[in-house]
Amino acid sequence: MTAPGPTGGAAGTAGGLRAALAERRFAVTAEIGPPRGADPAAVAEKAALLRGWVDAANVTDNQGAHVRMASLAGSLLAARAGVAPVMQLTCRDRNRIALQSDLLAAGALGIPHVLLLTGDHPCFGDHPDAAPVFDLDSVQLVWAARTLRDEGRLLSGRTVAPRPEFLIGAVENPFAPPVRFRAARLGKKIAAGAEFAQTQFVFDVPGFDRFMAAVRDRGLDGRCAVLAGVGPIRSLAALEFVRTKVPGVYVPDEVVRRLRGVPxxxxxxxxxxxxxxxxxxxxxxxxxxxxxVMAFGYERGVPEILERAGFRRDRAGRLPVGGGVGAG
Amino acid sequence: MSASEQPHPTRPSIAASTGYRLGRVLAPNRAYRWLAGRIEARPRLRRWFTAAERHSKQRLFGCRMCGQCALPATGYACPMSCPKQLRNGPCGGVSANGDCEVYPGRRCVWVIAYERAERAGHSADLTLLQRPVDHRLAGSSSWLNYWQGRDEGLWTSDDGLAHPAPVHRP
Known part of the structure; x- marks a missing residue:
């Protein structure tokens, strides 16, 4: 892990996920879905709800293969609104040239964290007729980002200067088959350079406990900060949606019974x-x-969830001061 | 399946053990290298040889002729038949029953790969870091590339500690 810069970069806010992990505090991240439209205020409003409650917020990259404002722009807008962004970047829509170019852009704009993932297949989105790119996979993208940052080299071997400074994150789904391979797959991402990992929604706590045991057995918890994914299911329609329409989400029968059992x-x-x-x-x-915390568009409810779970609005999230694009 | 169709997960039609045996038979040596050189010196022979590889591997594995064969490290299940063409393992969208998220009713090729590799005592192969595909090799014979040493460094067993391996091929 490289040391954080004094200001966390031009677009950075003081603190952020990097600082939380460095100080070994229990970290909290949430999600900001950019709008389908060119309205910058939509990002600022969501960020304002989260400011102070989270160490950082992921800005999704055309989530679910639906066209939205680019995650790079969303990340910049979130940073201006005082929330340290985690810029998500998927392999779905870009080849290795565009991916590395976006990583350099993130570096130039001082985006403090990137989350690198494969991405949903276009068949699930609003443009099922789009070309699925997948030139790199998520392990290779993490590897390329680490090489770019730590060695100052592109996939071609050519050098770049100056290097970006972001913290590199990845995702893992502890519940998707082959379940016994999932800790090993996270291990590949860590070997490639992932310093933090966020997981798919955890509704099956005992299953997640088994995954973490495998992570610890491999000594991975000392090399990578694992952030467990959570979110509130707020209606029976939402329950059906996450059970049947979101690839890779597993809701145990016990949870289904509990939610169906109340008025x-x-x-x-x-x-x-x-x-x-x-x-x-x-x-x-x-x-x-x-x-x-992934709140399915229920960002306004995130503070209440966190407060009831014992957290306070004490996380660095003040508006950045001084010059740079982040000052807006 | 032809290579021009969209990739879809394909269950190999031969046992993994047969694959590993075949892998040992095809391991590069001086004779194969000499043979590859002779074949490549004759364009018609090269086309014929490449077509033979295409036909046999398409039938056996759903091969898409990436020209840099990963089969020895994937339980002899072809990762290029994954709709996302993932070389480093399954995505997070695999259904609870092991089906591909894009093709319900078809088993994820990485689930197949894991089961085959594990039964054969080769599950550690799946932890190798697979380097990005070189698209210039698409359509060429992976056997010729293999024998000529053009696909060296496709993967590494690096664990990222001490001196991390470069992502580009050495």
Whole structure:
């Protein structure tokens, strides 16, 4: 892990995920989905809700293969609004030239963290007729980003200067088959250069506990900060959606029974309670470095969830001061 | 399946053990290198040889002629038949029953690869870091490339500690 710069870069806010991990605090991240439109205020409003509650917020990259404002622009807007961004970058839409170019752009704009992932297949999005690129896979993209940052080299071997300084993140789904390979797959991403990892939604805490045991057995928890993914299911329709329409999300029968077992007007409250309980359970699992709250467009509810889980609005998230693009 | 179709997960039609045996038979040596040189010196022979490889490997593995064969490290299940053509393992979207997210009803090729490699005692192969594909080799014979040493460094067993291996081929 490279040392953080004095200001976290032009677009950075003081603190951020890097600082939380360096100080060994239990980290909290959330998600900002950029708008389908060119309105910068849409990002600023979501960021304002999260400011102070999270160490950083992921800005998604055309999530679910639906066209949205670019994650680089969204990241910059989030930073201006006082939230340290985690710029997501997927292999779905860009070849290795464009991916490396975007990593350099992130470096130039002082984006403090990047999250590198394969991406959903275009068949799930609003342009199923688009070309699926997948020139690199997520392990190779992490590897390329580490090489770019630490060795100042492109995939071609050519040198770059100056180098970007971002923290490199990856994702893992502890519940997708082959389940026994998942810790090893995270290990590949760590070998390639991942310093933090966010996971798919955890609704099955015992299953996640087994995954973390495998992560610890491989000594990976000392090399990479694992942030467990959580989120509130606030209606039976949302429950059906995440169970059947979101690839790779596993909701155990016990959770389904619990949410179906309350009156319809109480499902939202029960879903939030379940999310809070899940966060509390995850904090007790050795090797879990933080939580990543994905709120399905319910950003306004994130502070309440975090407050009930025992967190305070004390995370560095003040507006950046001084010059640079981040000052807006 | 022809290489022009969209990639879709393909269950190999031969056992992994046969694949590993075949792998040993095809391992590069001086004779193969000499043979590859002779074949490459004759364009028609090269086309014929490449077509023979294409036909046999398409039938056996759903091969897409990437020209840099990963089969020895993937339980002899072809990762290029993954709709995302992932070389380093399955994506996070695999269904609970092991089906591909893009083709429900078809088993994820990486789930197949894991099961085959594990049964054959080769699961450690799947932890190798696979380097990016060189698209210039698409359509060429991976056997000729293999025997001529053109696909060296396709993967590394590096663990990222001490002196991390470069992402570009050495």
């Amino acid at each position: 319809r007007d109480r499902v939202a409250a029960e879903g939030v309670r379940l999310c809070v309980e899940t966060i509390e359970a995850l904090r007790a699992i050795p090797g879990v470095a933080g939580v990543h």
